[in-house]
Amino acid sequence: MSTLLRILKYVKPSAKWAFAALGLMVVATVVDLLAPWVLRNIFDEGIARKNMGTVLLLTLALLGMQGVKSLGAFAQGYTQELVGQNVVFTLRKEMYAHLQRLSFTYYDKAQTGQLMSRMTGDIEAVKNFVGFGAMMLITGIATFFGTLIFMLSMQAEVTLLSLSTIPPLLVVMWLFNRKVGPAWGNIREQMGRLTTTLQENISGIRVVKAFASEKKEQSKFAERNEQNFDTNMQRAKLEATAFPLMGFFGGLTFLIMIWLGAVYVAKGQMSLGTFMAFQWYTWGLIWPLNMLGWQINIFQQALKAAPRVFEVIDTKVDIESPADGGIDAARIGGTVTFENVSFAFDTTAAEPSHVLSNIQLQVKQGEVIAILGATGSGKSSLIALLSRYYDATAGSVSMDGVDVRNYNLEGLRQSIGIVPQETFLFSATIHDNVAYGRPDATQEMVEAAARKAQIHDFIVNMPYGYETLIGERGVGLSGGQRQRVALARAILMDPPILVLDEATASVDTATESAIHEALLEVMKGRTTFIIAQRLSSIRRADRIVVLDNGRIAQMGTQQELLEQDGFFRRLLEQQEMAAASNS
Template sequence: MIKLLRYLKPYRIAVTLVLLFVFLQSLSDLYLPTLMADIVDKGIVTGDTPYIWRIGGFMLLIALGGAICSVGASYLSAKSAGGFGRDLRSKLFAHVEKFSLNEFDKIGTASLITRTTNDITQVQQVLTMMMRVMVMAPLMCFGGIIMALSRDVKLSFVIIGLVPIIAVVILIVSMRTIPLFKLQQKRLDKLNLVLREHLTGIRVIRAFNRTRHEQSRFTDANTNLTDTAIRVNRMMAALMPVMMLVVNFASIAIIWYGGIRIDNGGMQVGDLMAFIQYAWQIMFALIFASMMFVMVPRASASAARIQEVLDMQPNIVDPAKRAAAAAGQGEAKGFIEFRNVSFRYPGAEMHALSDISFTAAPGEITAIIGGTGSGKSTMINLIPRFYDVSEGTVLIDGVDVREMTQHALRGAIGLVPQKASLFTGTIAENIRFGHEEATDEEVQHAATVAQAADFIGKMPDGYQSLITQGGTNVSGGQKQRLSIARALVRKPSIYLFDDSFSALDFKTDAKLRAALRPETTESTLLIVAQRVSTVMDADRIIVLDEGRIAGIGTHRELLANNEIYREIVTSQLSEEEIA
């Protein structure tokens, strides 16, 4: 948690003022019982009314000053802790944005959401309290003991003897709650994971009548979290009564022994009243300290989870120095070359791709086809460096993609992913996601080429029609066409279509491919497809089989010479269509 405190640096003035205000407030609280004792012993006992008014007025001024300091400390502590939480969330989000898919796979989306929200909130809440208690508790405790000793040394041993007892209670509770707080955060991650899977997969769950199964999963995760929370809160709930019991027994002991001291002439009534006040101040200081000892372990567990993300360095980073030859230079803009590329997913036993070599030139359509799990999407993901190759090299215009900045590399690519993803906003905003400064004419032209203009025109608000979260108010085919329009408006030198036509009917598929031809004459097109009809007209077809290239050529060449491609074709087309 100490490492995270460096994010308080911009608020060091506010934090300093908080500490100063709490210090002054504590001094005022410590001084008030002494003034009260003086009013009793020197004013009430002697009947000196002017003295009572004078000291009483002074007490009001001290109390007012303490109240002002308390309000100022509360305001500044909340403001600085809130700013700390905001800055830390921004830092964490910006850091996660740099992660490759490896890091996302390693931590998990649900856990990242929990760490960015719940964990930071835990640290922020403790920080708000800690800025006040870290000064107030020791000052009130030791200051109260000193002031109590100044009133009566013998009676002070009652309080001094109770402090170790309370310290042992706090230590026992802390030792038992720290591991439970860590477990509670992990179980919160699990609950978020189950909930996220349920909400995103609700259609599949209902289609297969698995609602009860999912309810059971959620109930298990929820029960585990609840049980852990109950165990933790039971300990926290037991702490306060125990502390209050000790305080009340201490008060009884002080009043009993103090009465004896007054009878013997060892102390005055005002001193006993002040002593009782100091005893309560010391006990409340210890209670606040115990609350911190309970809250800090949970915040420490959360801080460790946050720091784990901040310490995690992405394995895909920009080069220290930019390559001399940047993408886009030279005549062959967008020229792609795979040179003996092999790739293995982290933790996998086998390669997903093995010894892949091919080229794709501007103005050409290169199609990739193969069975499920043959590595088609994996190959596409290596070009924008979502993953780095295990062996070999991926080059664009003769430059290794690892020697290019990720911004420059991805700026040259228009990707249409296998799973079309849309964002909350209008249709126009979703298309402009590819090129923020695109004009209305460019947006409409991209939609026309992508065969999306017709259904957009039928919507009540046209291009200003709203897309709901995840694009649930449009069909799969409409989402794909909008994703294609988003890539087209970018006008990149490289287009990557990762099975982007699967949700389209054959007629729309044919019209879209025909419209793409004149729009991409100067760009390199890589198309991953399952349908033979989609790749038949490609300039080059790459046939993948179990992560290896089984053949490269045109449709006619592969049909004549490649057994795997012939099997794919005959499984989809009739003899008349093949002829």
């Protein structure tokens, strides 16, 4: 019941349209109830008395009533669809906005396919109930009881005897409702898994083909598809059993009425007009009961789909601005302090596995800090705490002496330009990708950023220059080209803090050298963190921090670390040996 009430809350903004649809439904129902009564009078008052004027008048009345009903049905159909679409619009808007607020902690666990399934199929199931099922349910109830009242007023005995098939019909509906709910719950879940498998395959199609794993992926999809098929067939079996039984009892009601009506007409206890009206009215009893099976289906789909949507909307936002909006980050200078910082991804475990432990680091404004370490040493995690992609589980990260948790979150992130290790470009023009962080940037500003990233010459030689559309995730560009577009995007932000996470890992040494020369100007007066494995990328670092298993193992200038026996010197020796062997 709580789920249903929550769904109905989304109807409230469209209350005037919902009431309009309800009013039109009342008009259509009244017309449906009056039409058989008019038919009775055509027979009893017109044909029986050979009064053709009455027959013509009442026939024209029936025609007019059907015209009114048709116009009302059109308006009702439009308004109830409008209500349903407004609910879909609001739900999708609310869910999408909430997804934007959720932190990386949520996305580390969430499956993209499941989220897509909830955003599309599950919300659509809710719309079907709100825009169609609920109104049809009300229409059916009003029609059934209105018909019953009219029939009882005309001939109570035939009416009551004809209703003898209703109890077993209600039993069938009750049993169907009990079983179809869980069935639809399984279908929604299986559809989410199928969507996840499809999404992962399309996103990773290059990996699939690189490892010639097409058959393996086909097998995986076939398994999910078969599970979805089996679940739907279980639901179809329930419907195939219940719906014919409902139809049988409904048809039996009609046959009983025909037989009893004929007997009562023969005895003179029912007029021919009433008998003809009863044939029409009987469908007013059968139709709502038969439609109830479909309405139960729609209702159960919505009840199983809505909680999956609300689960996302109700997910707690664990990283956001302070309640008062936070401190304006526009004046951040760039002094950064990690004060005894520790961090673990899963803090719910009895003994959390810390990715970072007791990090103590002070960075002055304009200082260039290189961060080195083996894979998994915590380099990217350390930088992620700057932008509050995650919050430290112990200690604090501060900028200009203010804990980052006290800044306005949007302003904080706009103060940090990041070139991530995994470059993501949108399916848009190159101009829009470079200007993503500053959509108001002029063409001159975009081109200046591209020049500094050593990508301008390549762009202007493309068919449409900066207006060239690139594929999803930057398809059509090489890894190095994507990385340089991302670098231009960060440069254009003109942030006080710049983070280069393996920013030149995908370019050749000549391009890397050119980029570094351009970055010398960019990094002036700007606090810069460089995560790299190539020592050529950190030559201009003021200090080097070496991480080992989440702890600072070494820290100092390049010369100071060369004099120590540690990771930095071993890395230098390895790269010198590799360079010598390749020369």
